[in-house]
Amino acid sequence: xxxxKFGTKEWATKTLNLxxxxxxxxxxxxxxxxxxxxxxxMKVEKWGEMKFNKKAFDRKPYKLKEGRIMxxxxxxxxxxxxxxxxxxxxxxxxVGNEILITTKPRLExxxxxxxxxxxxxxxxxxxxxxxxTNEQSVRFWEPDAPLFPERVASxxxxxxxxxxxxxSCEPYLDMTIKPLVHILLPSVTDSIWIGKMNFVEQRVDxxxxxKDDFKFLDQVDMSQTDDxxxxxxxxxxxxNPKIRWKDSIKKVLNLPExxxx
Numbered sequence: 001x002x003x004x005k006f007g008t009k010e011w012a013t014k015t016l017n018l019x020x021x022x023x024x025x026x027x028x029x030x031x032x033x034x035x036x037x038x039x040x041x042m043k044v045e046k047w048g049e050m051k052f053n054k055k056a057f058d059r060k061p062y063k064l065k066e067g068r069i070m071x072x073x074x075x076x077x078x079x080x081x082x083x084x085x086x087x088x089x090x091x092x093x094x095v096g097n098e099i100l101i102t103t104k105p106r107l108e109x110x111x112x113x114x115x116x117x118x119x120x121x122x123x124x125x126x127x128x129x130x131x132x133t134n135e136q137s138v139r140f141w142e143p144d145a146p147l148f149p150e151r152v153a154s155x156x157x158x159x160x161x162x163x164x165x166x167x168s169c170e171p172y173l174d175m176t177i178k179p180l181v182h183i184l185l186p187s188v189t190d191s192i193w194i195g196k197m198n199f200v201e202q203r204v205d206x207x208x209x210x211k212d213d214f215k216f217l218d219q220v221d222m223s224q225t226d227d228x229x230x231x232x233x234x235x236x237x238x239x240n241p242k243i244r245w246k247d248s249i250k251k252v253l254n255l256p257e258x259x260x261x
Contacts, residue, residue, distance in 0.1 A: 010260060010261070011068070011127070012070035013066060013069075013260065014070070015071070015072075016071040017056065017071070018052065018057055018072065018088055019051060020041075020050070020075075021047045021051055021075065022076050027141050028141060028204055030198070030199075035074075044205075050075060050078075060091065062091040063095060065097055067098075068100050069092060069099050071092075079109060082109045085109075086113060086116045086117070089101075098123050099123060100124075104129045104130075104145040104146055105150070106146055106154070110126075114161060114163065125165075125166060126155075128151055128158075128166075128167050128168070129151075129167070129168045129169075130148065130151045130152065131171060131173045132172065132174050132176050134176050136216075137173040137174045140216045155184065159187035166189070166190035166192065168192075168195070169184075170246050171196055172194060172196075173197075174216075174222075178232070178233065188242055191261055192242055193246055194245055195247070195249060196224045196249060
């Protein structure tokens with residue numbers, strides 16, 4: 001029996017990364033948990049100090065891969081890393097690969113990549129991670145990532161320039177998820193993926209939290225109950241062909257697997 005697709009495997013057949021660590025410092029980050037807690041390859045306090053993976057960057061020749069390549073899956077794209085990103089992705093694009101660029105977008109970086117890869121537009125799909133319209137929620141869970149206005153501006157910018165656009169609402173952070181999706185839909189050409197915050201008890205370290213901080217965890221819990229997902233979220237979007245459900249939602253709804261997208 002074939003293994004079920006989950007995580008990045010729902011989006012791509014191969015993932016690429018150029019750095020270890022990520023200075024977004026998202027509290028729920030699966031990659032930070034794996035590297036720092038599960039496998040103890042890096043100290044948690046060092047996660048935000050991104051380390052360039054020269055071995056990955058120097059690995060050549062570039063080859064045409066079957067299926068779609070996702071970049072990045074373990075870090076984000078920042079002004080200080082965008083030039084290396086462009087140089088690296090160019091090699092994969094020149095041999096004909098399709099690239100899914102995933103990011104909590106900084107408009108500066110999005111524009112620079114688009115300018116560099118205008119000739120490869122047909123081979124690139126953007127997937128912008130947009131998790132809430134609420135500034136407090138975003139700032140708490142994703143403390144050093146862009147806020148909602150810059151992320152939605154990046155989506156609109158890409159759409160208006162004629163690029164293929166999609167969104168990841170994984171993990172959505174609170175009850176703003178329904179209005180958030182309605183805001184995003186007009187600028188999405190491909191899909192919007194909706195997913196829960198996974199393995200919260202394992203990945204989210206509440207050590208040192210203040211009493212008021214737990215309200216953000218309560219908001220996640222309230223918005224991810226089976227009842228809310230089945231009777232509110234799914235009913236709202238079940239007939240919209242642009243909406244895709246991540247594995248965490250499929251389990252609640254008992255939905256079948258879909259094609260990679």
